[in-house]
Every structure is written in structure tokens, then in C-alpha cells.
Amino acid sequence: MDSGPHGKAAKLTIRPICVGRLLEMPQPAITYMSGWGRVHTGAMIMFVIEGGDSPVVVDTGTLDPEWTRKHHGYKLERAPEEEAERALRRAGIDPGDVGTVINTHLHWDHCSNNSMFGNATFYIQSREVTYAASPLPIHRAAFEKKRGIQPPWLAVWDRIETVDGDCEIAPGLSVVSLPGHTPGSQGVLVDTGSARYLLAGDCIDTYENWEGNDSTPHIPSGSHTDLFEYYRSFEKIERLGCEVIPSHDLAVVERGEFS
Numbered sequence: 001m002d003s004g005p006h007g008k009a010a011k012l013t014i015r016p017i018c019v020g021r022l023l024e025m026p027q028p029a030i031t032y033m034s035g036w037g038r039v040h041t042g043a044m045i046m047f048v049i050e051g052g053d054s055p056v057v058v059d060t061g062t063l064d065p066e067w068t069r070k071h072h073g074y075k076l077e078r079a080p081e082e083e084a085e086r087a088l089r090r091a092g093i094d095p096g097d098v099g100t101v102i103n104t105h106l107h108w109d110h111c112s113n114n115s116m117f118g119n120a121t122f123y124i125q126s127r128e129v130t131y132a133a134s135p136l137p138i139h140r141a142a143f144e145k146k147r148g149i150q151p152p153w154l155a156v157w158d159r160i161e162t163v164d165g166d167c168e169i170a171p172g173l174s175v176v177s178l179p180g181h182t183p184g185s186q187g188v189l190v191d192t193g194s195a196r197y198l199l200a201g202d203c204i205d206t207y208e209n210w211e212g213n214d215s216t217p218h219i220p221s222g223s224h225t226d227l228f229e230y231y232r233s234f235e236k237i238e239r240l241g242c243e244v245i246p247s248h249d250l251a252v253v254e255r256g257e258f259s
């Protein structure tokens with residue numbers, strides 16, 4: 001992060017860049033065992049953090065609606081200007097200027113545009129890379145571990161820096177291990193100078209997950225690899241005491257900026 005003329009750290013800002021919406025998702029796919037009969041619209045989001053030496057991107061979104069339907073069975077609604085590179089450039093970011101990309105985990109909807117960032121180093125938990133290479137059958141589609149295609153994270157293999165646990169990436173910017181949704185899920189803790197935020201990845205898909213209900217203080221995502229780890233991650237987030245930014249909530253896109 002840049003220091004100002006008087007040695008004062010520059011302020012960081014977080015902007016969500018929407019690259020489409022998944023329509024008609026069954027609600028229990030988002031809030032485990034909750035919301036039967038409801039459907040959900042999930043925002044697909046790349047987050048850009050500015051104010052440091054170069055822009056940082058957290059998660060890189062999805063490919064086109066055809067790919068999404070063919071390989072994942074979901075209907076992706078995407079305006080032409082929401083195509084990932086166009087959306088980024090419209091927000092004033094040149095992908096070539098991005099020096100750091102953090103993938104919260106390696107599910108397809110969080111890393112499909114990794115190859116767009118030709119000069120970036122990618123920070124991913126080592127447990128996640130291991131699991132993505134050999135997931136359980138029920139999780140193979142989510143990691144695009146399928147015959148005939150390559151998972152998108154492999155395209156940047158030579159620039160992946162694996163991380164084990166909690167780690168500072170740059171001043172004001174750290175990754176924190178939050179396993180449960182996947183073995184190597186991580187969040188990104190951002191100290192903007194006036195507030196502390198957690199980009200929670202799919203540990204917290206939506207505000208409804210974080211707010212919980214009568215039977216659980218927080219609701220896990222419908223997809224998970226270990227619910228015991230998941231609840232420990234919830235407790236860790238409580239201890240962090242920062243404002244949580246969910247990964248797939250339309251309200252995050254509507255807010256537009258976190259600073």
C-alpha cells in the first residue's frame with residue numbers, strides 16, 4: 001500500500017463489480033436446510049480493492065451464460081456490459097494493472113476469469129488447491145473437475161502462491177482461513193483506514209446466512225465439506241468483529257462501495 005507524503009497509509013476502498021446473476025436457484029442451495037420452496041437470485045461478483053500499490057481483485061466471477069447452463073445447469077442473466085473484462089474496464093480497471101488476485105476458493109463462479117489477469121500473482125490456500133485437484137464426486141462439478149475440460153485455475157498455475165492459514169498480503173490486507181464451505185476457503189480482511197471489512201467468500205453467501213434464524217445463529221451455505229469446521233469459521237468471524245460482506249448478495253452490488 002502506498003504511503004502518503006507524510007508517511008500516512010493510503011486509504012483502501014472495496015468495490016463490487018457484478019458480472020451477472022444466477023436465476024432461480026433453490027433457496028436451500030444458499031441457506032442450508034432453510035427456505036424450502038423459495039428461489040434465489042445470486043449476484044456473481046468480482047471485488048476490486050484500490051488504494052494500494054496496484055488494484056487487488058478478490059474472486060473473478062463466471063464465464064458466459066452458455067457455459068454456465070451447459071456445465072452447471074444454472075441460468076445466468078448477464079447484460080453485455082457485465083461481461084467480466086468489460087465490467088472491469090467500465091469501472092476504470094485495466095486487468096493488466098492488477099498485481100494481486102485472491103481466490104476465496106476454487107469453485108467455478110469464483111475463479112473463471114483468472115486468466116484475464118496476465119500480470120497478477122494468485123493467492124490461494126494450499127488446502128484448496130489440493131482439494132480442487134481431487135474433490136469428492138458430489139463436488140466435482142463445482143470445481144469443474146470434469147473430463148474434457150480444464151478447471152479455470154489451472155490456466156494460471158505458474159503464478160499461484162499457496163498460503164497456509166492466516167497471512168498478510170499487503171498493508172491493510174490479509175487473508176484469513178475459513179474452512180467449511182470448502183477445505184481451503186478463505187476470507188479477505190480489509191482495513192480501509194476508517195473501517196474493517198471481511199470479504200467472506202461463500203462462508204457467507206448472503207446477509208440472510210449471517211443473520212441466521214431461530215435454530216442457528218448463522219446459516220451455512222447449502223454446499224459444504226465440513227460443518228464442524230464451518231461453525232468454527234463462524235465463531236472466528238464473530239471474534240474478528242468486522243463488517244461482513246457476503247459473496248453473492250445483490251444488496252452488496254447495490255451498495256456500490258465500502259470504504
Ligand SMILES: [Zn+2]
Pocket residue numbers: 105107181202
Ligand atoms: Zn463456493
